[in-house]
Each structure stands twice: as structure tokens, then as C-alpha cells.
Amino acid sequence: MRIAIVGTGYVGLVTGVCLAKIGHQVTCVDVDEDKIAQLSSGEVPFYEPGLGEMLDQQRKEKRIAFTVNPGAAFANAEAIFIAVGTPQGIDGMPDLQALITVAQTIGRHVQHDVIVVIKSTVPIGTNTFLAQIIAEHLVHPVSVRVASNPEFLREGSAVYDTFHGDRIVIGTDDAEVAGILAAIYEPLHIPILHTDIRSAEMIKYASNAFLATKISFINEIANLCESLGATIEDVARGMGMDQRIGEKFLRAGIGYGGSCFPKDVKALLGMAELSGDQLQILQAVERVNRKQQMRLVEKAASRFGDLRGKRIALLGLSFKPDTDDMREAPSLGIAAALLEHGAQVVAYDPVSMNHARTYLPAQVELFESAEQALAGADAAFVLTEWQEFTLPAFVPKLRAMREAVVFDGRNCLHDSVLEDDAVEYHPIGRQLGKKLVTTSFHEKGRER
Numbered sequence: 001m002r003i004a005i006v007g008t009g010y011v012g013l014v015t016g017v018c019l020a021k022i023g024h025q026v027t028c029v030d031v032d033e034d035k036i037a038q039l040s041s042g043e044v045p046f047y048e049p050g051l052g053e054m055l056d057q058q059r060k061e062k063r064i065a066f067t068v069n070p071g072a073a074f075a076n077a078e079a080i081f082i083a084v085g086t087p088q089g090i091d092g093m094p095d096l097q098a099l100i101t102v103a104q105t106i107g108r109h110v111q112h113d114v115i116v117v118i119k120s121t122v123p124i125g126t127n128t129f130l131a132q133i134i135a136e137h138l139v140h141p142v143s144v145r146v147a148s149n150p151e152f153l154r155e156g157s158a159v160y161d162t163f164h165g166d167r168i169v170i171g172t173d174d175a176e177v178a179g180i181l182a183a184i185y186e187p188l189h190i191p192i193l194h195t196d197i198r199s200a201e202m203i204k205y206a207s208n209a210f211l212a213t214k215i216s217f218i219n220e221i222a223n224l225c226e227s228l229g230a231t232i233e234d235v236a237r238g239m240g241m242d243q244r245i246g247e248k249f250l251r252a253g254i255g256y257g258g259s260c261f262p263k264d265v266k267a268l269l270g271m272a273e274l275s276g277d278q279l280q281i282l283q284a285v286e287r288v289n290r291k292q293q294m295r296l297v298e299k300a301a302s303r304f305g306d307l308r309g310k311r312i313a314l315l316g317l318s319f320k321p322d323t324d325d326m327r328e329a330p331s332l333g334i335a336a337a338l339l340e341h342g343a344q345v346v347a348y349d350p351v352s353m354n355h356a357r358t359y360l361p362a363q364v365e366l367f368e369s370a371e372q373a374l375a376g377a378d379a380a381f382v383l384t385e386w387q388e389f390t391l392p393a394f395v396p397k398l399r400a401m402r403e404a405v406v407f408d409g410r411n412c413l414h415d416s417v418l419e420d421d422a423v424e425y426h427p428i429g430r431q432l433g434k435k436l437v438t439t440s441f442h443e444k445g446r447e448r
């Protein structure tokens with residue numbers, strides 16, 4: 001099919017490239033001229049493993065094109081997918097301005113019947129609202145049918161997630177539209193849930209909110225493990241082996257960040273408030289997350305007594321590994337809090353250095369390698385579990401510090417830190433100096 005994609009951020013670009021890969025003819029349109037110029041020359045404007053190679057291949061096969069001209073993008077499209085941003089607005093609710101502009105543009109430009117598919121995460125009722133805007137702006141007597149198709153990919157594994165998703169959700173009351181969308185996705189062989197528009201919109205928010213809940217829950221249990229002498233990884237593993245609980249999203253740490261969980265949790269809380277309901281669990285999830293992000297700062301303050309003048313090296317700045325995205329990354333709040341305590345803050349990230357200057361206060365000194373950041377530091381805060389930090393070969397680098405005091409916000413340093421007497425290791429949800437012990441006898445048997 002011929003498909004237009006509006007917005008070439010994470011979701012738009014990954015969707016476009018993957019739809020091209022499964023045989024569709026894709027044209028992506030964006031208002032950002034620099035981005036379109038970059039993409040037209042085969043350059044991916046953000047860090048996402050595997051995406052560049054796939055883009056190259058689809059460009060060579062002439063299955064994907066880029067333009068800033070919406071009229072050209074929509075000219076032959078049978079479906080228009082919208083994936084523009086819905087960032088948090090000043091009132092805490094998503095800012096829908098980009099979507100409204102796109103709806104008006106579609107109304108003005110489409111000259112034939114078309115399906116509009118909203119991938120952006122939007123408050124319940126927004127798809128119907130956008131359908132009205134499109135209808136009000138139509139210049140030609142054509143039919144435009146709108147469906148909700150929320151996106152579930154994760155940054156850092158976006159391509160994998162698109163090809164191996166657990167489900168595709170299609171929200172529409174129109175059986176024909178549902179059938180066309182199912183046909184578009186058919187080559188992916190992913191189960192499709194067809195529901196009404198509002199339920200599709202709610203599935204997206206409820207899913208993100210539930211995952212955020214799992215994280216805040218395990219973080220509280222981790223804090224209790226510290227007090228009571230249990231080991232959080234062992235606890236999470238033992239819980240996760242129960243398939244009713246599931247092993248995923250039980251990694252304790254410094255809380256969730258990123259462009260979606262914080263914004264979507266706030267949006268769902270906002271929607272509940274507007275409708276006169278209360279989501280008490282979710283309120284607590286947010287509160288716990290805010291507190292957890294400060295956990296390492298509190299640990300360091302209690303270890304040193306006073307952080308004034310202490311040189312603290314932040315290792316990892318992106319909100320998770322395999323992405324350069326620093327939106328709502330825990331590193332931002334942590335850097336600000338350390339500066340407030342009078343600490344001297346230095347930082348390094350393997351891929352986000354291009355964004356670091358924009359996001360971090362000018363007082364934070366940036367370095368191009370972990371060794372440089374660590375040299376002469378009084379403490380290191382591991383904030384993102386980049387593979388570089390998890391390898392045993394990383395541990396000797398900690399010796400460049402004035403004192404090798406390490407606060408590991410992701411529990412990702414290899415157990416070998418504990419074998420190095422020079423390193424004082426402060427993980428989350430484990431007692432100082434305690435190694436992981438879990439083994440499953442069944443798995444042990446298999447290893448043999």
C-alpha cells in the first residue's frame with residue numbers, strides 16, 4: 001500500500017522504515033527541514049541501533065522517501081499515519097497543538113478518500129476530536145476515516161519491538177478500516193486487538209501506567225530489602241518466575257524517566273482529575289518515582305556527611321541505554337540536586353554527549369571518556385546501564401578516582417567490583433558488599 005507518515009521522530013521514522021521493509025511504499029513528511037535533509041541523505045537524526053542500516057536498504061530499494069511538502073506526501077496515499085509529538089503541556093496534559101495543525105493540513109490537502117491512523121499517544125477522545133477538525137477543513141468532497149493505532153515500541157530496541165510486538169491495537173468502529181489496517185500489518189504476524197477508539201486510546205495509557213507501577217513497586221521493595229537485609233535481584237527473580245507476575249520491568253534502580261512514562265502517567269492522572277475520578281495507586285507511583293530518583297544523592301549525603309566541594313562523576317546521562325535521549329532522564333534531577341548540595345559535578349555518557357550541553361546546567365563539566373570523568377573524583381554515580389560500565393574490564397578504571405566510592409543506580413556493575421578491595425560499592429536494594437546468589441537448580445542442570 002502507499003502510506004504517508006507525518007512526523008519523523010522515533011515513532012514516525014521507525015514505523016516508516018518498518019512498513020517499507022514489509023513491502024509498503026512510504027513517504028515521510030516533517031516540518032523540520034534539517035531533519036528531512038538528513039534523512040534524505042540516509043542519516044538517522046538520533047541514536048537507534050539497527051535503524052540506519054534498515055533505512056539505507058529501504059532507500060536503495062526506493063521504498064521510502066522524505067519531504068517537507070504534505071501535499072506531495074498525501075497525493076497518492078491510501079493511509080496517512082500521524083506520529084507527531086504530544087509533549088507535556090503547561091497544565092500537565094499533553095500539548096495537542098502539533099496534532100491539531102496536522103489535522104488541519106490533512107483537511108486542506110487530501111483530494112481522495114483516505115484513512116488517517118493516529119499513532120501518537122493522545123488523551124481519550126482525541127481521535128474523534130481530530131476527525132472533526134479534519135472534516136471541518138476539508139476542501140474536497142472526500143471521505144476521511146480516522147483510526148487509533150497506539151504505538152508500544154521502546155527506544156533503544158525500537159526496530160526489534162516493531163517486528164516482535166506482543167500486540168497491535170486498532171481502535172475503530174469501522175470494520176472495513178480495521179480490515180485495511182490488519183492487512184497493512186499482516187506481514188508482521190503479530191496478534192491484533194480490534195476495539196473501539198476510546199478503548200484503544202486508554203490501552204496505551206493504562207499499559208504505560210502499569211509498567212511505571214511495576215517499577216515504582218519494585219523500587220519500594222528494593223528500599224525495604226536494604227533495610228531488612230534481602231537482595232532485590234534475587235527477590236525480583238523469584239517473583240518474576242511466577243508467570244502471573246512476569247519477570248520484566250522489575251529492575252530496581254533510580255526510577256523511570258524518558259519522554260513517555262513521566263508524561264503519560266501525568267496525563268492519565270490529569271484525565272482522571274478532569275473526570276472527577278482519582279487514581280490513588282498512580283499518584284503514589286509518581287511520588288515514589290520522584291523520591292527514588294534522589295536515592296543516590298541521599299546515599300552519598302549520608303556516606304560523606306556533606307557533599308560540598310565533593311567531585312562527583314555521573315556515568316550515563318540518557319534515560320536508558322542504547323538511546324541518546326535525555327528527555328526526563330533521572331540524570332537531570334540528580335545533577336541539579338548535587339549542584340544544590342554544593343558538589344562539583346562532572347559527567348560522561350557513551351552516546352548522549354551531543355545533547356548533554358543542552359540538557360545539563362552549565363556548571364556540569366562534560367568529558368569524552370569515563371576515565372577522564374573519573375580522574376580525581378570522590379564518588380561515581382552510575383545512572384545508565386550502558387554495556388561499557390557493566391563489563392569486568394571497567395572496574396580497574398574506577399581506580400582513577402581519588403577514592404573509589406561507587407553508587408550504582410542501576411545495579412549494573414559486575415559483581416567483580418566486590419572482588420576489588422579498592423572499590424566501595426553502594427548498590428540499590430542490596431546490602432553493601434553482598435553478592436548475588438540466586439541459582440535455579442533446573443537451570444543449573446541445563447547448564448551442565
Ligand SMILES: NC(=O)C1=CN([C@@H]2O[C@H](COP(=O)(O)OP(=O)(O)OC[C@H]3O[C@@H](n4cnc5c(N)ncnc54)[C@H](O)[C@@H]3O)[C@@H](O)[C@H]2O)C=CC1
Pocket residue numbers: 006007008009010011012029030031032035083084085086098101102119120121122151152153154155259260
Ligand atoms: N518515543 C517513543 O519511544 C514513543 C513515543 N510514543 C508517542 O508517539 C508520539 C511521537 O513521539 P516521538 O516519536 O518520540 O516524537 P518526537 O518528538 O521524537 O518527533 C515528533 C516529530 O514530529 C514532527 N512534527 C511536529 N509537528 C509537525 C507537523 N505539523 N507536520 C509534520 N511533522 C511535525 C517534529 O518535527 C518531530 O520530528 C508521542 O505521542 C509519543 O508519546 C509512543 C510510543 C513510543
Ligand SMILES: O=C(O)[C@H]1O[C@H](OP(=O)(O)OP(=O)(O)OC[C@H]2O[C@@H](n3ccc(=O)[nH]c3=O)[C@H](O)[C@@H]2O)[C@H](O)[C@@H](O)[C@@H]1O
Pocket residue numbers: 121151152153154155156208211215248249250251252253254255256257258259260261319320
Ligand atoms: O510510550 C512510550 O513511549 C514507550 O514507553 C516505554 O518505552 P521507553 O520509554 O522507550 O523505555 P523503557 O524501556 O520502558 O524504560 C522507561 C524507563 O523505565 C526504566 N526502567 C525500565 C524497566 C525496569 O525494570 N526498570 C526501570 O527502571 C528505564 O530505565 C527508563 O528510565 C514503554 O516500554 C514502551 O512500551 C512505550 O511504547
